[in-house]
Amino acid sequence: xxxxxxxxxxxxxxxxxxxxxxxxxxxxxxxxxxxxxxxxxxxxxxxxxxxxxxxxxxxxxxxxxxxxxxxxxxxxxxxxxxxxxxxxxxxxxxxxxxxxxxxxxxxxxxxxxxxxxxxxxxxxxxxxxxxxxxxxxxxxxxxxxxxxxxxxxxxxxxxxxxxxxxxxxxxxxxxxxxxxxxxxxxxxxxxxxxxxxxxxxxxxxxxxxxxxxxxxxxxxxxxxxxxxxxxxxxxxxxxxxxxxxxxxxxxxxxxxxxxxxxxxxxxxxxxxxxxxxxxxxxxxxxxxxxxxxxxxxxxxxxxxxxxxxxxxxxxxxx
Amino acid sequence: xxxxxxxxxxxxxxxxxxxxxxxxxxxxxxxxxxxxxxxxxxxxxxxxxxxxxxxxxxxxxxxxxxxxxxxxxxxxxxxxxxxxxxxxxxxxxxxxxxxxxxxxxxxxxxxxxxxxxxxxxxxxxxxxxxxxxxxxxxxxxxxxxxxxxxxxxxxxxxxxxxxxxxxxxxxxxxxxxxxxxxxxxxxxxxxxxxxxxxxxxxxxxxxxxxxxxxxxxxxxxxxxxxxxxxxxxxxxxxxxxxxxxxxxxxxxxxxxxxxxxxxxxxxxxxxxxxxxxxxxxxxxxxxxxxxxxx
Numbered sequence: 001x002x003x004x005x006x007x008x009x010x011x012x013x014x015x016x017x018x019x020x021x022x023x024x025x026x027x028x029x030x031x032x033x034x035x036x037x038x039x040x041x042x043x044x045x046x047x048x049x050x051x052x053x054x055x056x057x058x059x060x061x062x063x064x065x066x067x068x069x070x071x072x073x074x075x076x077x078x079x080x081x082x083x084x085x086x087x088x089x090x091x092x093x094x095x096x097x098x099x100x101x102x103x104x105x106x107x108x109x110x111x112x113x114x115x116x117x118x119x120x121x122x123x124x125x126x127x128x129x130x131x132x133x134x135x136x137x138x139x140x141x142x143x144x145x146x147x148x149x150x151x152x153x154x155x156x157x158x159x160x161x162x163x164x165x166x167x168x169x170x171x172x173x174x175x176x177x178x179x180x181x182x183x184x185x186x187x188x189x190x191x192x193x194x195x196x197x198x199x200x201x202x203x204x205x206x207x208x209x210x211x212x213x214x215x216x217x218x219x220x221x222x223x224x225x226x227x228x229x230x231x232x233x234x235x236x237x238x239x240x241x242x243x244x245x246x247x248x249x250x251x252x253x254x255x256x257x258x259x260x261x262x263x264x265x266x267x268x269x270x271x272x273x274x275x276x277x278x279x280x281x282x283x284x285x286x287x288x289x290x291x292x293x294x295x296x297x298x299x300x301x302x303x304x305x306x307x308x309x310x311x312x313x314x315x316x317x318x
Numbered sequence: 319x320x321x322x323x324x325x326x327x328x329x330x331x332x333x334x335x336x337x338x339x340x341x342x343x344x345x346x347x348x349x350x351x352x353x354x355x356x357x358x359x360x361x362x363x364x365x366x367x368x369x370x371x372x373x374x375x376x377x378x379x380x381x382x383x384x385x386x387x388x389x390x391x392x393x394x395x396x397x398x399x400x401x402x403x404x405x406x407x408x409x410x411x412x413x414x415x416x417x418x419x420x421x422x423x424x425x426x427x428x429x430x431x432x433x434x435x436x437x438x439x440x441x442x443x444x445x446x447x448x449x450x451x452x453x454x455x456x457x458x459x460x461x462x463x464x465x466x467x468x469x470x471x472x473x474x475x476x477x478x479x480x481x482x483x484x485x486x487x488x489x490x491x492x493x494x495x496x497x498x499x500x501x502x503x504x505x506x507x508x509x510x511x512x513x514x515x516x517x518x519x520x521x522x523x524x525x526x527x528x529x530x531x532x533x534x535x536x537x538x539x540x541x542x543x544x545x546x547x548x549x550x551x552x553x554x555x556x557x558x559x560x561x562x563x564x565x566x567x568x569x570x571x572x573x574x575x576x577x578x579x580x581x582x583x584x585x586x587x588x589x590x591x592x593x594x595x596x597x598x599x600x601x602x603x604x605x606x607x608x609x610x611x612x
Binding site: 018019022023026030031033034035041141142144145146147149150153154156157161252253255256257259260263264271274275277278279281283286287289290293294297298301 | 446447449450451453454455456457458459461462463464465466467468469538542545546549550551552562565568569572573576579583586587590591594595
């Protein structure tokens with residue numbers, strides 16, 4: 001790796017630090033949103049005074065706010081996200097146990113979105129206002145308006161219950177049995193991919209149309225370059241940055257949307273964990289899941305940032 | 319005399335505006351269809367009590383009967399009329415969407431305007447904060463905030479509103495910065511107009527158009543968020559009906575009566591589609607240069 005690239009990675013990493021500090025503070029502050037006395041709310045209506053005190057002490061709520069934050073941050077840096085209030089087990093272990101199940105369907109969905117969205121976007125942009133374009137844009141409009149968990153229910157109803165081609169619920173670890181794991185992930189990933197496909201198609205179409213109608217493409221036409229050569233050599237090269245941004249956006253959204261999908265397919269992932277713990281007021285777990293997901297998104301954004309500069313040398317100069 | 323002409327002039331402007339609105343609807347079929355649908359839905363929601371043949375909470379012995387003349391969409395597992403629940407779920411769902419978007423706007427708009435207008439370190443701090451919040455998947459954040467505030471429709475929609483606010487703030491911030499550089503703002507300041515007056519008289523009216531588009535689009539997002547949260551049991555609490563909650567119910571007996579999941583899902587789909595279409599149409603109306611690529 002060249003020295004320049006290393007320096008670039010270094011400067012980007014330094015820029016991440018304030019975001020991380022703010023993010024951890026925001027996650028930590030979640031508890032401040034609880035109306036009234038958080039310890040009493042968490043303990044429930046029937047709790048004894050001792051139990052309330054115990055929870056207050058466990059969460060460190062008897063300390064001043066800045067001390068609470070530093071305490072939490074210190075733990076988080078050492079990989080200690082404290083323990084669940086209900087099971088008493090370490091939060092990080094539980095999150096890490098479930099994360100592969102979530103990431104498997106999210107990554108499958110993302111790959112599906114790219115594999116289907118990119119060709120559809122190109123197809124629509126090269127046939128602007130034609131019949132193909134109209135069909136593709138209609139599908140894309142539908143895709144962003146469909147509740148993904150409803151799509152999941154329809155897929156289960158048809159492909160799992162009626163035809164029996166796929167399992168209805170559950171997940172298998174990708175590390176133990178990759179083939180069965182993918183078989184289980186197929187329907188959830190399809191349901192999740194729908195909005196991603198729609199988003200990628202729309203954005204790619206829109207920016208490709210802009211590029212193809214620009215002055216220099218007209219010049220290329222005048223020079224006698226063929227339509228396909230212009231598209232593949234110049235059009236796609238110019239929209240690759242937009243595509244990268246959209247992929248990052250879709251990844252973030254898919255990571256969120258998977259929560260409802262996990263409920264439909266009874267997948268033991270981080271989404272179902274955050275729902276269960278929010279319902280049971282198990283705040284250390286909620287904070288832990290949000291923390292890990294934010295870390296993943298920040299890492300992903302960093303990766304996209306670095307890819308940007310690899311694709312477009314102008315970015316480095318800024 | 320002057321009163322008469324003033325009145326006549328006002329009637330003329332109103333008429334002109336109305337004509338422009340009508341010609342927009344005539345030229346843009348998509349806007350016309352989605353607006354008609356939304357107006358119908360709103361009136362249906364207002365008249366829910368008269369239209370629904372049964373009470374949405376009324377249970378009966380006819381459990382999971384298929385659609386018939388008596389029960390247009392059949393009954394659910396407690397013998398409640400699905401059509402009546404769907405009609406009563408409408409106002410609930412619309413209220414939830416509007417609540418979330420209102421809260422998002424009330425938080426995001428002032429923050430964005432101030433950051434854009436003041437600039438400097440305030441702007442930097444606000445922008446960093448916005449980037450940070452946006453790096454968390456929105457539904458997950460909404461769930462976490464709902465957990466903290468307490469489960470229920472209003473709290474979950476406050477959470478969704480909070481989650482919406484950074485995006486709106488970012489948009490209005492950029493718009494404010496653009497308008498702030500205009501000559502007429504400088505002129506107003508030179509003449510000694512107070513900052514508040516500059517913001518309300520000049521900045522807001524000129525920066526608001528893209529925000530209106532975004533708000534329309536966010537209504538669809540809010541609708542889908544409400545559906546997800548109610549489906550997950552964090553939003554509307556049973557026995558009250560909402561479309562998302564009806565889907566959760568239908569999911570639990572999907573193997574016996576799979577057809578019950580279609581009506582609430584289609585209701586969500588069409589309403590979200592209508593909000594999105596209206597937003598896109600508004601965007602091309604307000605910014606004609608984008609018409610081609612959208």
